[in-house]
Amino acid sequence: xxxxxxxxxxxxxxxxxxxxxxxxxxxxxxxxxxxxxxxxxxxxxxxxxxxxxxxxxxxxxxxxxxxxxxxxxxxxxxxxxxxxxxxxxxxxxxxxxxxxxxxxxxxxxxxxxxxxxxxxxxxxxxxxxxxxxxxxxxxxxxxxxxxxxxxxxxxxxxxxxxxxxxxxxxxxxxxxxxxxxxxxxxxxxxxxxxxxxxxxxxxxxxxxxxxxxxxxxxxxxxxxxxxxxxxxxxxxxxxxxxxxxxxxxxxxxxxxxxxx
Numbered sequence: 001x002x003x004x005x006x007x008x009x010x011x012x013x014x015x016x017x018x019x020x021x022x023x024x025x026x027x028x029x030x031x032x033x034x035x036x037x038x039x040x041x042x043x044x045x046x047x048x049x050x051x052x053x054x055x056x057x058x059x060x061x062x063x064x065x066x067x068x069x070x071x072x073x074x075x076x077x078x079x080x081x082x083x084x085x086x087x088x089x090x091x092x093x094x095x096x097x098x099x100x101x102x103x104x105x106x107x108x109x110x111x112x113x114x115x116x117x118x119x120x121x122x123x124x125x126x127x128x129x130x131x132x133x134x135x136x137x138x139x140x141x142x143x144x145x146x147x148x149x150x151x152x153x154x155x156x157x158x159x160x161x162x163x164x165x166x167x168x169x170x171x172x173x174x175x176x177x178x179x180x181x182x183x184x185x186x187x188x189x190x191x192x193x194x195x196x197x198x199x200x201x202x203x204x205x206x207x208x209x210x211x212x213x214x215x216x217x218x219x220x221x222x223x224x225x226x227x228x229x230x231x232x233x234x235x236x237x238x239x240x241x242x243x244x245x246x247x248x249x250x251x252x253x254x255x256x257x258x259x260x
Contacts, residue, residue: 002193003191003192004045004192004195005045005048005188005191005194005195006038006045006047006048006049006195007049007051007188007194007195007196007197007198007208007223008034008048008050008138008197009051009196009197009198009199009204009205009208009230010051010052010053010199010204011031011034011131011134011197011199012052012053012121012127012129012130012131013127013128013129013130013131014120014121014128015053015120015121015199015200016028016030016031016131016134016199017131020120020127021119021120021121021127022118022120024199024232024233024234025231025234026231027199027200027231030197030199030229030230030231031133031229032133033229033257034134034137034226034229034257035133035134035137036137036257037195037197037257038134038137038138038140038141039137042140042141042145043144043145045141045145045195046145046191047147047149047150047191048138048149048150049150049184049187049188050150051152051153051204052128052151052152052153052154053120053121053128053154053155053162054121054122054128054153054154054155054156055119055122055123055155055156055158056122056123056156058094059158060092060099060102060114060158060160060161061114061115061117062116062117062118062119063075063076063119064093064119065094065099066080066090066092066093066116067091067093068089068090069088074090074116076116076117077115077117078115078116079113079114080115080116081114082100082103082104085100086100095159098159102160102170106161106169106170109169109170111169111207111210112161112169112203112239123156150187152165154168154177156177157172157175157178159172160172162178163204163206164207164208164210164211165184165208166180166184166208166211167179167180167181167211167215169207180215185215185219189216189218189219189222192222193222193224194219194222194223194224195225195226196208196209196223196224196226197225197226197229197230197257198230199230200230200231200232200233201230201231201232201237201240202232202233202236202237202238202239203233203236203239203240205225205230205240206239206240206243206244207243209225209244210243210246213243213247217250220250220252221250221252223247223252224253224255224259225247225253225254225255226255226257226259227254228256228257229257
């Protein structure tokens, strides 16, 4: 029989709860469907992987990292470009040369511009915790299977976004946790099917799929996207659309949570 893994991306309070700092519209309902999917397939799932986004307060994507000439921090969802920094519109409070180099590398990469997010998923905070409904279903699976879930921590390096689970947006050659996670790729490759769900569809899920296509194409082709267990950041769904089109072109499957 084929073996099945479930990869849950960033199913955390700050993204999935309406009271969360960076709530993704519809994510609470996504998590209800995902919890039911786990419960209904509890004996068909051979492993569960949970990615967990964690940040320090003074993260490059948080307001406190930046200030203008009046020492005022940018509001959430402000876009900051390398040109803005070079023209002194914004200044990095921490390692300004490294921060400017990051913005230039990000823009050259061409996938995302740099946006400021609300402070979210702080290490050890409620916001970083896994959605309660999903965690209840995951621990029920642990009890039934006699196995433990695998936690994948990302985002602690404060000088780069880390949307995708396999590598930071701009890896740092001197920071191992930002580089391609070949161990995770090897772990996932042990399974025949990799069901994928989580938040946000437009950012962390899409980037994870893109990284799999780019760096582990044999793994990407095993992925099955549970499309009703993820939602876009409002107004930014267009960022992920090309990735999902590419996924369909190479044969990645898309299913609903009622899939059996």
